[in-house]
Amino acid sequence: MYKCKSGQFNRPRNYLSGMVDIVKTDTYRQLLEKELKLLGCSNLSKIVESLLRNAEYATLEEQSGLSASDLRGARRRTKKKAKRILEAKQIKENRRERVERNKRRNKTKFGTGIVSSTSNITKTDIPQDQRDAFYKTQEWKDARDEWKVGKDQVCACCGRRPDPNYKKAPIDRNRSQEEKEFLYNEFNDNRLLVDHILPIKTYWGLRLEKHNFQYLCGTCNKEKCNTISYKDVKKVLGKVKPIEILKVESN
Numbered sequence: 185m186y187k188c189k190s191g192q193f194n195r196p197r198n199y200l201s202g203m204v205d206i207v208k209t210d211t212y213r214q215l216l217e218k219e220l221k222l223l224g225c226s227n228l229s230k231i232v233e234s235l236l237r238n239a240e241y242a243t244l245e246e247q248s249g250l251s252a253s254d255l256r257g258a259r260r261r262t263k264k265k266a267k268r269i270l271e272a273k274q275i276k277e278n279r280r281e282r283v284e285r286n287k288r289r290n291k292t293k294f295g296t297g298i299v300s301s302t303s304n305i306t307k308t309d310i311p312q313d314q315r316d317a318f319y320k321t322q323e324w325k326d327a328r329d330e331w332k333v334g335k336d337q338v339c340a341c342c343g344r345r346p347d348p349n350y351k352k353a354p355i356d357r358n359r360s361q362e363e364k365e366f367l368y369n370e371f372n373d374n375r376l377l378v379d380h381i382l383p384i385k386t387y388w389g390l391r392l393e394k395h396n397f398q399y400l401c402g403t404c405n406k407e408k409c410n411t412i413s414y415k416d417v418k419k420v421l422g423k424v425k426p427i428e429i430l431k432v433e434s435n
């Protein structure tokens with residue numbers, strides 16, 4: 185069933201084709217090993233493995249109508265694909281680990297966001313991620329919408345009134361940088377945001393205080409950012425009643 189030419193074995197393909205069930209049995213394997221041993225071959229298990237694999241190819245060849253080299257190619261491709269999938273998995277895993285690590289690092293850097301002040305007008309230093317999270321809360325959205333009722337829609341800084349007919353231009357990747365800037369400015373001029381007069385970064389206790397709210401257009405809001413003027417402090421704190429904070433915030 186095979187030829188032995190100075191240690192070279194050719195595939196017993198035709199002989200084994202259609203016999204794979206027998207070939208795969210332990211009895212056959214033992215017989216094969218015995219015969220190979222009689223011929224004085226070393227490294228038996230490797231030879232047996234190879235013969236069995238060839239027998240499998242032969243059967244697959246018969247069933248699929250593909251040539252043995254096609255099948256080997258398919259096997260290589262499958263292996264390559266599996267490798268790629270594994271690599272992608274690893275990359276994903278690494279990324280997840282990195283995010284987790286950064287989260288832990290930020291926690292030590294910024295603290296856990298606990299407000300230790302006991303008064304609503306005590307100065308704080310609230311990290312960006314906590315502020316971002318606040319703007320997503322229902323608590324903020326409710327307070328903001330409640331405040332909006334009956335308010336004149338005009339920017340408290342520049343007096344701009346957004347054009348009610350303004351429509352944001354549709355996304356177009358081919359725009360020039362100049363055009364993009366123009367459209368962005370136009371968009372910013374035509375939006376009104378509810379701004380905290382005294383920024384919540386510094387006055388976390390006033391984040392839901394309606395005396396601390398004002399309308400600003402996008403442009404003025406961008407310019408103001410987290411700056412605090414003496415006038416603003418006087419204006420807001422003059423109206424706010426200092427209270428002891430009973431609830432301690434944490435994220």
Ligand SMILES: [Zn+2]
Nearest residue numbers: 339342401404
């Ligand atoms: Zn404005």
